[in-house]
Amino acid sequence: MDKKIIVAIDGHASCGKSTFAKMIAKELGYIYIDSGAMYRAVTLYSLRQGFTGSNGTDRESIIKELSSISIRFSYNADTGGYETYLNNENVEDEIRSIEISGYVSEVSRISEVRKRMVELQREIGVFKGIVMDGRDIGTVVFPDADIKIFLTASVEVRAMRRFLELKEKGVEANLEEIKSNIEERDRMDSSREISPLIKAEDALLLDNSNMTPERQMSWFRELLKKKGS
Numbered sequence: 001m002d003k004k005i006i007v008a009i010d011g012h013a014s015c016g017k018s019t020f021a022k023m024i025a026k027e028l029g030y031i032y033i034d035s036g037a038m039y040r041a042v043t044l045y046s047l048r049q050g051f052t053g054s055n056g057t058d059r060e061s062i063i064k065e066l067s068s069i070s071i072r073f074s075y076n077a078d079t080g081g082y083e084t085y086l087n088n089e090n091v092e093d094e095i096r097s098i099e100i101s102g103y104v105s106e107v108s109r110i111s112e113v114r115k116r117m118v119e120l121q122r123e124i125g126v127f128k129g130i131v132m133d134g135r136d137i138g139t140v141v142f143p144d145a146d147i148k149i150f151l152t153a154s155v156e157v158r159a160m161r162r163f164l165e166l167k168e169k170g171v172e173a174n175l176e177e178i179k180s181n182i183e184e185r186d187r188m189d190s191s192r193e194i195s196p197l198i199k200a201e202d203a204l205l206l207d208n209s210n211m212t213p214e215r216q217m218s219w220f221r222e223l224l225k226k227k228g229s
Helices: 017-028 035-049 059-068 098-108 111-124 137-141 155-168 175-191 213-228
Strands: 006-011 031-034 071-076 081-086 130-134 147-152 204-207
Touching: 006 017, 006 137, 017 031, 017 130, 017 147, 017 213, 031 035, 031 081, 031 111, 035 059, 035 071, 035 081, 035 098, 035 111, 035 130, 059 111, 098 111, 098 175, 111 130, 111 137, 130 137, 137 147, 147 213, 155 175, 204 213
Parallel strands: 006 130, 006 147, 031 130, 147 204
Antiparallel strands: 071 081
């Protein structure tokens, strides 16, 4: 496929969207954009400022501060991946914490936050040649994306994947706590009024509960062949 395209991958929390999207981007030589990292960065900023936390979320303060929040991605040649920068600070590891996971759905429910993130995402994708994953990429951000995939997996599988990911990073985590967090995020993502998590009508469903990343890539290559023809 010679012309550049947009690949949109949506799906539930911790179902491997980022891993899949990164592999596709690498194979196609495209830019990978982790839209979820953008919402996590806003959540981190809000936590640091005391705008969200165990006492609730101050929506108005977050909205007022959106213009002060800068988010960009930078490729790290040593790790072979893109890292998230919040106001020029590398926050890639910090935004993946359990604490951030516990508040990100609440912050991302704010319509003004979603509107600003969508604006930034569309700016990045104006020239195509990107792979972006998130919750509403194929339905809201890029409804005309050339390829749309909706990724899912069982809650048990997703919780274990997240647990092992944190363990590999040396972060202490409780499997049951992670499972509960994922279930709550599913509920909040699917029930929010603004851009709820739903499968686009023209998106292909892929349940990767029992699939290795390599098998997922084989599936994608077959899909790309069909699209190319």
